[in-house]
Amino acid sequence: MTESSNPKPSSSEAAEAAEAATSAGAVEATTSAATAETAGSAETAEAAEATANAGGAEAAEAAEAADEAKAGAGAEPRRAPSRRALLGWGGAGLALGAAAAGGTAAALRVGSDASPSASTGDAVPFHGAHQAGIATPVQDRLHFASFDVTTTDRAALVKLLQEWTAAAAAMTAGHEVGAGAISANEELPPDDTGEALGLKPSRLTLTFGVGPGLFEKDGKDRFGLKARRPQALIDLPAFPGDNLDAARSGGDLCVQACADDPQVAVHAIRNLARIGMGRVAIRWSQLGFGKTSSTTPDAQTPRNMMGFKDGTRNIAGDDTARLDKHVWVGQKDGPDWMVGGSYLVARRIRMHIETWDRTSLAEQEDVFGRDKSEGAPVGKQREHDEPLLKAMKPDAHVRLAHPDSNNGVTILRRGYSFTDGTDGLGRLDAGLFFIAYQRDVRDGFVPLQTSLSRHDALNEYIQHVGSAVFAVPPGVRDKGDWWGKALFV
Numbered sequence: 001m002t003e004s005s006n007p008k009p010s011s012s013e014a015a016e017a018a019e020a021a022t023s024a025g026a027v028e029a030t031t032s033a034a035t036a037e038t039a040g041s042a043e044t045a046e047a048a049e050a051t052a053n054a055g056g057a058e059a060a061e062a063a064e065a066a067d068e069a070k071a072g073a074g075a076e077p078r079r080a081p082s083r084r085a086l087l088g089w090g091g092a093g094l095a096l097g098a099a100a101a102g103g104t105a106a107a108l109r110v111g112s113d114a115s116p117s118a119s120t121g122d123a124v125p126f127h128g129a130h131q132a133g134i135a136t137p138v139q140d141r142l143h144f145a146s147f148d149v150t151t152t153d154r155a156a157l158v159k160l161l162q163e164w165t166a167a168a169a170a171m172t173a174g175h176e177v178g179a180g181a182i183s184a185n186e187e188l189p190p191d192d193t194g195e196a197l198g199l200k201p202s203r204l205t206l207t208f209g210v211g212p213g214l215f216e217k218d219g220k221d222r223f224g225l226k227a228r229r230p231q232a233l234i235d236l237p238a239f240p241g242d243n244l245d246a247a248r249s250g251g252d253l254c255v256q257a258c259a260d261d262p263q264v265a266v267h268a269i270r271n272l273a274r275i276g277m278g279r280v281a282i283r284w285s286q287l288g289f290g291k292t293s294s295t296t297p298d299a300q301t302p303r304n305m306m307g308f309k310d311g312t313r314n315i316a317g318d319d320t321a322r323l324d325k326h327v328w329v330g331q332k333d334g335p336d337w338m339v340g341g342s343y344l345v346a347r348r349i350r351m352h353i354e355t356w357d358r359t360s361l362a363e364q365e366d367v368f369g370r371d372k373s374e375g376a377p378v379g380k381q382r383e384h385d386e387p388l389l390k391a392m393k394p395d396a397h398v399r400l401a402h403p404d405s406n407n408g409v410t411i412l413r414r415g416y417s418f419t420d421g422t423d424g425l426g427r428l429d430a431g432l433f434f435i436a437y438q439r440d441v442r443d444g445f446v447p448l449q450t451s452l453s454r455h456d457a458l459n460e461y462i463q464h465v466g467s468a469v470f471a472v473p474p475g476v477r478d479k480g481d482w483w484g485k486a487l488f489v
Contacts, residue, residue, distance in 0.1 A: 123201035126172045128475040129340050130328065133205030134412065134437050135317040137296050139258040142288030142416040143265040144346065144433065145273065146251030146468055147280040149214065154223045158488050160279045164208070164255075164272055165482035171268050174201035177275075193274060195267050202261035206268055208483040209344050209470030213252040228487060230338050232329075232440040233471045236345070239453040241463060248348055248466035251283045256344075256435070258414075262289070284466070286348060288416025288433045295412070301375060301383060304417060305351055305430055306461070308368050309375035310397070311413040312383050326410040326444070327437050329474075337486035340474030342437045345445040348418075348466030351431035356461045367457045369396030395457040406451060411436040411444045431462065441469060 124132050151157055167177045178191025215229035216222070255272055259265040266287075273282055292304045295317035301309040315322045324330070329338045356364070365371055369378055369392035377387035377398060392399040403410050414437065419430035438444030453459065473484055 121200040122203050123173050124203050124205050126169045126206075126476065127478055127481075129477070130475045131205075131207045131341070131472060132172070132475070133207035133256055133258050134327065134342055134414070134472070135295055135315075135323055136205050136258075137203075137317055138291045138294055138414055139203050139205070140260045140289070140291060141258065141262040141265050142291075142433065143257045143262075143269045143285065144288065144435070145255050145257075145269045145285040146211070146283045146346075147253040147255070147273075147276065148283045149222075149252040149280050151279040152222060154488075156279055157223060160276055161484050161488075162482045163275050165476055167271055167275055168206040168208075168268070168483075169476070169479075171196075171271065172201060172204045172206060174199075174204075177271050193267060193270050195270070196264055199261060199264055199267075202259040202264040204257065204259040204264050204268060206272075207256040207258075207344075207472060209254040209256075209472040210484060210487070211251045211253065211468065211470050213250065217252070225487065228335060228337065230335055230343075230471055232333070232338075232343055232442060233469065234441055234446075236441070236467060236469055237446065237450075239449055239464065241453050241459055242467070243463050243465055244467050245465050248284045250468050251470070253280065254344070254346075254468065254470045262287070286418060286433050286466075287420075288418050290417040292415040292417055292432060293413040295414070303375075304415075304432055305353065305419075306356055306364070306368075307372060308364070308370060309383055310368070311415070312375065313402075315410065315412045322410070323412075326439055327412050329439055333439065338471060338473060342439065342472045343441045343444070344470045344472050345434075345436045345438070345441060346466075346468045346470075347434040347464050349432045349434050350429065350463050350465045352461050352463070353428045353430055359461075366393050367397060367461070369393065369398035393457065395455050397452075397456050397458045400452055400456050401448065406448055409444060409448050411438045411448065437472070 176192040181190045181192040181194030183190040215225045257265040257268040293311045301312045329341050375383035378391045389399045414435040416433045423429045
């Protein structure tokens with residue numbers, strides 16, 4: 001193509017390119033620059049490259065330059081980028097420390113696997129019949145925290161749950177906690193920790209659960225709740241191959257924070273932990289990036305750290321029939337305070353990344369029972385095609401995990417990838433933080449994991465190192481309701 005085929009861009013075109021580069025992440029901006037330069041639009045490429053290389057204040061200056069250019073062309077100037085946009089590649093990643101590298105990897109996914117998420121500015125309703133964060137479309141980031149209750153005062157615990165509920169309702173709506181991060185009295189600590197100031201709700205959901213230890217611990221009925229423990233809230237049995245770390249297992253309470261912005265999720269857990277000081281203490285927590293499951297019908301299933309799609313047949317968030325059958329506790333299940341709730345199993349699954357990376361592609365595909373490129377079951381063309389189980393190896397993961405191999409056992413998955421640095425021997429401490437919701441743990445996770453732990457070919461490359469189970473009460477109905485109210489009242 002000759003130069004005459006590439007007319008010099010107008011000032012408005014250059015402004016639009018700069019604006020697009022400012023709004024996008026650094027990778028997208030660099031790509032825009034390269035594309036424009038290839039096409040001969042030198043000024044457009046330079047504008048995009050300048051924004052790609054900018055950070056913080058420089059990015060804001062690029063936006064202002066775009067405003068001036070658009071004003072010169074008679075266009076309406078754009079609003080300055082939000083602090084959240086500026087933090088997307090900088091401050092938010094730094095706030096997560098070791099998890100930043102993993103978060104960047106998730107953000108860099110390209111191709112057909114990358115499905116656009118809902119607007120990160122949206123707020124998910126907090127009140128409802130069921131808690132948000134279960135059937136809700138899966139967000140990009142996770143901060144999961146398990147708490148030990150340190151107080152022995154039942155009234156103090158109830159007060160905490162009421163305070164937590166009020167704070168959760170505020171944060172999921174994008175508001176500050178209490179009087180906010182800027183106190184009227186500078187001599188007192190502010191009610192909100194402040195790191196989410198200027199950030200949008202990012203589809204934040206906070207999901208609350210209670211563990212077995214809340215009902216009885218060390219043989220003591222601590223809060224008069226022993227008789228109210230659901231029969232489905234069992235202590236999980238030991239499965240073959242488990243190597244559980246007690247410091248990463250169990251807990252009296254849990255909060256699952258999911259959001260499209262990691263800083264929003266971390267801010268939520270941090271505020272709840274601060275509010276609970278003296279009454280609860282974090283037992284363990286887990287940051288997650290790169291959702292590995294989807295509750296959105298027909299969406300591309302995200303890939304796990306092994307590069308495969310798993311959980312393709314997950315329950316859709318709008319499939320009320322399957323949710324009622326497999327996820328929500330029914331009237332006849334008992335106890336009454338759990339009707340409309342669910343049961344959560346969390347498992348920290350370490351992947352032997354280095355071993356997996358030296359395994360042939362053919363063996364990797366045999367282990368999962370899917371091809372790596374499309375995620376299609378053996379002998380099929382597309383990932384959502386009905387699998388032919390008999391065409392797979394007898395120990396293939398998909399074959400063993402399929403409901404048809406487990407008397408119809410079905411769970412709702414909400415897993416996330418994690419990477420927590422190295423283990424001191426140069427090996428990645430990385431894998432899958434597996435989260436599953438079900439109507440009854442005894443009919444869901446336990447029989448499924450019993451089968452997988454004994455026969456799954458994937459066991460050569462993974463190990464379960466953390467575990468917890470929680471009863472997740474129904475949703476908070478209105479402003480007079482609070483997390484766990486039906487359990488205590």
